[in-house]
Amino acid sequence: xxxxxxxxxxTGGSRGLGRNMAIALAKKGIDVVLTYNTNKEAADAVAAxxxxxxxxxxxxxxxxxxxxSFDEFAPQLTDYLKAETGSPNIDFLINNAGTALYAxxxxxxxxxxxxxxxxxxxxxxxxxxxxxxxxxxxxxIINISSGLARITFPGSSVYGSxxxxxxxxxRYLAQELGPRKIRVNVVAPGAIxxxxxxxxxxxxxxxxxxxxxxxxxxxxxxxxxIGGVVAFLCTEDARWINGQRIEVSGGQAx
Numbered sequence: 001x002x003x004x005x006x007x008x009x010x011t012g013g014s015r016g017l018g019r020n021m022a023i024a025l026a027k028k029g030i031d032v033v034l035t036y037n038t039n040k041e042a043a044d045a046v047a048a049x050x051x052x053x054x055x056x057x058x059x060x061x062x063x064x065x066x067x068x069s070f071d072e073f074a075p076q077l078t079d080y081l082k083a084e085t086g087s088p089n090i091d092f093l094i095n096n097a098g099t100a101l102y103a104x105x106x107x108x109x110x111x112x113x114x115x116x117x118x119x120x121x122x123x124x125x126x127x128x129x130x131x132x133x134x135x136x137x138x139x140x141i142i143n144i145s146s147g148l149a150r151i152t153f154p155g156s157s158v159y160g161s162x163x164x165x166x167x168x169x170x171r172y173l174a175q176e177l178g179p180r181k182i183r184v185n186v187v188a189p190g191a192i193x194x195x196x197x198x199x200x201x202x203x204x205x206x207x208x209x210x211x212x213x214x215x216x217x218x219x220x221x222x223x224x225x226i227g228g229v230v231a232f233l234c235t236e237d238a239r240w241i242n243g244q245r246i247e248v249s250g251g252q253a254x
Contacts, residue, residue: 005031005056006139007081007090008234009131011064012036012097014043016194017144017226021094022046024227026055028235033077033090035062035097056084064097065119067126074130081134091139092234093131095124095166098144100197102155113158120162125169138181142233143170145188145245151253163188167245174243183242185233190249192221216251225250 008025012018013034022032023046032050036043036059043059050057058080062073078088101108101116124143135141145167148160167186174184191211193202201207201220212219229248232238 005029006092006234007031007033007085008092008094009077009090010034010094010096011062011127014039014046014059016196017189017192017223018094018096019046020223020227021096021230022057022227023049023053024231025092025094025234026050026053026057028231029055030092030231030234031056033058033060033080035060035064035073037061037063037097062097064095064123064127065099065115067118067122070127070130074134077131078134089134089136090131091136092142093128093135093140094142094144094230095128096144097123100200101159102197102200103158104155105157108158116158116162120159121165121169124166128173132177135180135182140183140185140234140238141170141173141177142230143167143184143186145170145186147188147190147247147249147252149188150247170245171243178242183233183239185241185243186245187226187230187233188245188247188249189226190215190221190247190252192223192226194223211252214253215249216254219250221248221250 008030010018010022013022014036022034025032047057047059082088098120101112143166145163148156149164149167170184170186191201208220226248
């Protein structure tokens with residue numbers, strides 16, 4: 001890893017939007033460390049693809065729903081970076097890892113709610129806290145939210161509510177980290193055709209058509225629609241964007 005290159009950490013980078021973000025960052029000349037939960041083979045394939053683009057890449061296992069594991073992850077990451085660059089520091093953190101929950105509020109269990117809180121809020125909060133001492137001043141954090149924090153879709157009350165909490169957290173972090181010139185923004189994708197949530201948006205033709213019908217650009221989103229926006233926010237061109245929610249949905253439910 002070249003010390004002059006910027007370095008981004010992307011959680012949940014082995015598939016779907018995270019994979020697309022990691023590759024888009026590499027295309028901007030940024031080196032990438034990605035995390036995966038269980039699929040090491042897929043994560044290693046993404047890292048190989050990034051290296052083929054001429055950037056450095058590595059993949060580490062991390063369950064972002066288990067904040068107790070961050071004490072172990074942080075030194076693994078920083079030891080690797082010190083060996084490669086001479087510095088333990090990163091420039092960007094993209095909090096992307098997550099899982100879906102489709103359940104009416106009346107049927108949602110406490111465990112289901114806790115699982116979503118742990119991965120989508122508590123994990124984001126404490127991983128950010130853990131890595132902030134190793135983030136270069138002038139860097140950036142991008143949290144991933146959802147169009148469901150703005151619009152309602154039956155069965156997504158918990159997921160949408162927790163994503164809304166992440167959006168508020170983003171603004172607080174932007175304010176608190178301003179003295180370090182660390183920009184904090186949130187990207188909120190609309191419905192995207194990936195394997196997220198069992199591929200529901202991608203594979204259920206009725207849901208796909210319904211979303212396309214309420215989207216100004218007339219289709220459901222694709223991973224390629226998202227990664228480039230995240231990568232842009234990690235460039236100098238985005239230096240004056242801070243504390244913002246950027247919805248990338250093709251004009252869904254306007």
